[in-house]
Amino acid sequence: MKNKKLNQWLWKWHFIAGIIALPFIVLLAITGGVYLFKDAYEAPLQAPITVVEATGDPISFQEQWGLAQTTLHKAPNAMVIPTENTQATEFISGRFSHKNSAYINPYAAEVSGTISPKDSNMYTVRKLHGELLLGKFGTKIIELVASWMFVLIITGVYVFWPAKKEGVKAFFRVRTSLGKRIFFRDLHTVLGFWISVLLLMTLAGGMPWTDVFGGNFRSLQEATNTGFPKTWDGRGLHSKVTGDALPLDHFVDLAKSKNLDGTLHIGLPQSPEGVYIVYNQTYDLDKQQRFYFDQYSGKQIFQHNWEDVGVLMRGRMWFMAFHQGQFGYWNFLLMLGVAILLTVIALAGLISYLKRKEKGKWGTPKVSAKFKVGYGVVAVVILLAIIFPLFGISVALIALYEFFKNKRKKKQKFA
Secondary structure, eight states: OOOHHHHHHHHHHHHHHHHHHHHHHHHHHHHHHHHTTHHHHHHHHHHHHHBOOOOSOOOOHHHHHHHHHHHSSSOOOEEEOOSSTTBOEEEEESOGGGOEEEEEETTTTEEEEEEOGGGSHHHHHHHHHHHTTSHHHHHHHHHHHHHHHHHHHHHHHHHHOOOGGGOGGGGTOOOSSSOHHHHHHHHHHHHHHHTHHHHHHHHHHHGGGSSHHHHHHHHHHHHHTOSSOTTTTTTTOOOOOOSSOOOHHHHHHHHHHTOOSSEEEEEOOSSTTOEEEEEEEOSSGGGOEEEEEETTTOOEEEEEEGGGSOHHHHHHHHHHHHHTTOSOHHHHHHHHHHHHHHHHHHHHHHHHHHHHOOTTSOOOOOOOTTOOOOHHHHHHHHHHHHHSHHHHHHHHHHHHHHHHHHHHHHHHHHO
16 A cells, blocks of 8 residues: 555655656657657768769778878878778767768769768757757756656656556556546556656666766766776777888778678777777677777787676666667667657646646645655655755755745744
8 A cells, every 4th residue: 555645745746846847858858759860861961972983993091091181170080991882981080079070982082071960950959958059057957857857757656556456457547538637647647657667768878978977977987997998999008110000901901801790990090109999889789899900010919898898888888879779670669659658748747737737826736744754765865866966956955945935934823
């Protein structure tokens, strides 16, 4: 049996958090759903740059590297090995939002164009999804909303959980004959319950991008040595400078000989002592490997497999890839379904509230003034406040507001 007073108290905070977060939740769901189509949207737009006509003999990869160096503002740090004759060779400079790519047409011996993520409409969608186009301040708002969404899901599941006498059918029941308010309430609660685990997984995949939680998570990885190995990006590995460096084409052949799954990259040396890094990007994460080669002798000097990556980083990368629907078509459809259902759930909850709400009142669920929250609930709130610091700060501010409001009421009562 559920504690009715606790149920009412949790419903109150579920309601308050939901009303505050609802516009952001709808925005996150819609922009997240749109961003899933990034690759499909951008491919035809970028085709004039990324697709070339295979006529004649191509120039060497070494010569293509030279063309890229004269095009990009910063020296390229990686190259994507083409898998088709009609695929332009991509040379990459920078990472993440600072990434720029120069595409080389090896048959015409010219730069077919450059692409920067910042020039794409999908970049705007991503920034809207992650920071409301408000920079660091917007990122913190999204982090606060996402933190409260964990609370919304946990409290929502508890409040929805049917009484024993209602039976299993209550987990599936959306009543259509008791009016629109009941219909939308049931739609909100039943759909919310059934995708609650997926929502928690989706949120877990988004939190590493946040400022405060993400920064703390990265610090924890460093403190526990559970992130990427220090040599993952070639730091600490050096080539022995002897004579002339081997041409890039030699390392392209070495890379192809590894028969790695996914997109094949070569990390380019940034100094005379730097190393070549052959690596693959595949969302079958266990198959990711890295090979490090001396640029003068061509000898392999080190190797990393995915098992070398720390457990927290492996978990983080899995959830981030899941969040973006990158594990294949099933994952794409699942995340698209979550985005659509989250929008429906949020709007159904709003409609149900508006139909219940009395004019001129907020309609906040009432809680007995005598009700005292148990130690177990307090412990859960403290734990969530530690894990999600912005949530903890917001709870502290709410508690202070409630304290001074009650104090003022007592003064007015005895005045």
